[in-house]
Amino acid sequence: MKICMIGTGYVGLVSGTCFADLGNKVYCVDRDKLKINKLKNAVSPIYEPGLNDLIKNNYKAKRLHFTDDLEKAIKESQIIFICVGTPNKKKSNLVDLSQVNSVAKSISKYIKNYKIIVNKSTVPVSTGDQIEKIISKKVKKSKFDVISNPEFLREGEAIRDFKYPDRIIIGSNNKKIYKKMKILYEPLIRKGAKFFTTSRKGAELIKYASNAFLATKITFINEIANLCEATDINIEDISIGMGSDARIGSRFLRAGPAYGGSCFPKDTKGLVSIADRFKTNLSIVKSVIKSNNDRKMLLTKRINKIMNNKIKNKKITVLGVTFKANTDDMRESSSLVLIPYLLKKGALVKYYDPSGPKEDFKKNKNLKFEKSINKACLGSDLIIINTEWDEFKSIDFKKIVKKNNFKIYDMRNLYNPNELKKKNIKYYSVGR
Ligand SMILES: NC(=O)c1ccc[n+]([C@@H]2O[C@H](COP(=O)([O-])OP(=O)(O)OC[C@H]3O[C@@H](n4cnc5c(N)ncnc54)[C@H](O)[C@@H]3O)[C@@H](O)[C@H]2O)c1
Incomplete structure (x- = not known):
């Protein structure tokens, strides 16, 4: 099939490239010329494991076009x-649909x-x-x-999720469309994806x-982690004990920092604004938003206790600053609260992230990006593990810090507290 993807961000670029890999001819369009120029050289403007190679292969095979x-x-494509x-x-829960509306206007000119x-x-109902x-x-x-x-x-x-989705949802008021969309998604349906149609x-x-x-689910387990800390119970036992119940499931049941990223924060707020429009009170979602916001500060302020209120001039390292591992996406990352707080308290902060230095942290003399974990x-004095990249999971801290009396604050529970205790390292984690 011939397809046009408008917007080549995390969703448009990944799904466009994957559609091309399934044998379709795909035109990826973006208004950002810098992005398109990079892509014309078969270089991905975003970090997503496996994406660069997939772009290269499909671009070479002339199934994938950037423009x-x-x-x-639009002229060349059947599906847009x-x-x-x-x-x-800004400063509201309402969803800004200006990009969608502007694309709709442009499409109308060329059909x-x-x-x-x-x-x-992701758009509000209607x-x-x-x-x-x-x-x-x-x-x-x-x-x-x-x-x-x-x-x-x-x-x-993203690539695995696109190629092996749990379900493909098609919402249409015209039932004839289901058949055409089923043909497009047939290779994924054959591998076991549920094809579900609705309005x-x-x-x-x-x-x-x-x-x-x-x-x-994330916010719930994070609050239970707070209770575990107060009652000297290991949150991981609770996650396993709860998650083994098939009705609950173990995924998204690991305690850690507040959720961030480009979706959960904006979509929870967006859902509340949709419900408000239809005069429906989504009290659970409202509480989740508040609890998650509070958590950013709760986990950050814990550093005062860990450092005995002596943060000024302390050397603090942050490992991982994106909102989670395996992405370069900084949107709503809890590091955007954590690092400014440390700087305000007078800390000397170094950070390392496998996806490289970040624009958000460029202009501060007491903040430095280092090119390796060792550096x-x-x-x-304190190492904060903020995300769970594989390369953070088995660090020989004593060997690389090269001093006594440093501390570790592991917000992702990557290490076994007993083993670090044996090595005489002061170790703090979440909910245990
Ligand atoms: N990022 C995710 O993990 C994810 C997952 C599922 C759904 N979504 C949803 O998918 C949508 C896209 O998310 P994203 O993360 O890919 O966004 P993004 O910001 O990474 O990408 C959007 C792209 O659209 C381009 N664009 C904007 N207006 C345009 C126009 N008029 N013409 C051409 N290009 C235009 C921008 O330049 C940008 O490259 C959002 O609604 C998001 O909620 C995102």
Whole structure:
């Protein structure tokens, strides 16, 4: 099939590349010329394991094309995916749909023959109606259908998640479309993905409800971790004990820092704003948002206790600053609260992240990016493990810090407290 992906961010680029890998001809379009130029040299503008090679192979095979010429891409394609950003509006829970609306307007200028327009961006209930309305101002309704096909991939695991999804959700008010979408997704359905169809609004809500539920699960276990600390119980025993119940499941049940990233924070807020619009009180989701916000400071302020309130001029190392491992995405990362707090308290901070230095942390003289774990940890008073990249999991701290009396604050529970105790290292973790 011939496909156009509008927006080549984490979702558009990964799904476009994977569709090409399944044998389709894919045009990836973005308004960001820098991104498109990088991609034309077969270089991925984002860090996602395995993505660079997949781009190279499919670009070479001429199945994958990168362009800022939306008119040509639409003309050549049968199916057009909208994959642009849907952030929250500034200082509000409302979803900013300006990117989606602007794409809908552009699409309406270029449709000449029948197209299926698939919204993959996460959008509030009835956005599909709105896209349809915008396009039908210029195009006859018989020449297009607007459907919803939310994306569930996770950054860091995006290729695997796209190629082996649990389910493919197609929301459409026109049942004829299901057949066409089933053909597109057939290779994934054959591997076991559930193909589920519903109304367009239903599909839009499934995405928000799923993300809010996962955020709730994380927040729940984080609060139980607080109780474990107060009662001298190991949170990991609770996670295993609870997670072994098939009704509960073990995934998303590991205690750690507040959730972050480009989806859970904005989608929980977005869901509350949708419910407000329909005069429905989502009290659980509201509590989750508050608890998660509080957690950022709770875990950060614990450093005062660990350091006996002596943070000024202390050498502190932060390992991992993205919102989780295996991504370069900084959106809503808890390090954006943690590092400014340490700097404000007068600490001398070094950080290392396998995905490289970050724009967010460029302008501070007491903050330095180091190119290796060894350099970052040398001479530190406190090492904070903030994300769980594999390379953080078996560090010989004594060997690389090269001093006595340093401490470790492991926010991801990567190490066994007893083993570090045997090595005389002062070790603090979460919920145990
Ligand atoms: N990131 C994830 O893990 C993830 C997972 C599932 C769903 N989603 C949802 O998918 C959507 C996209 O998320 P993302 O993380 O890929 O966003 P992103 O910010 O990484 O990418 C969006 C891209 O769209 C481009 N764009 C914006 N307006 C455009 C226009 N008019 N024409 C062409 N290109 C345009 C931007 O330049 C950018 O490259 C969001 O709604 C998000 O909630 C994201």
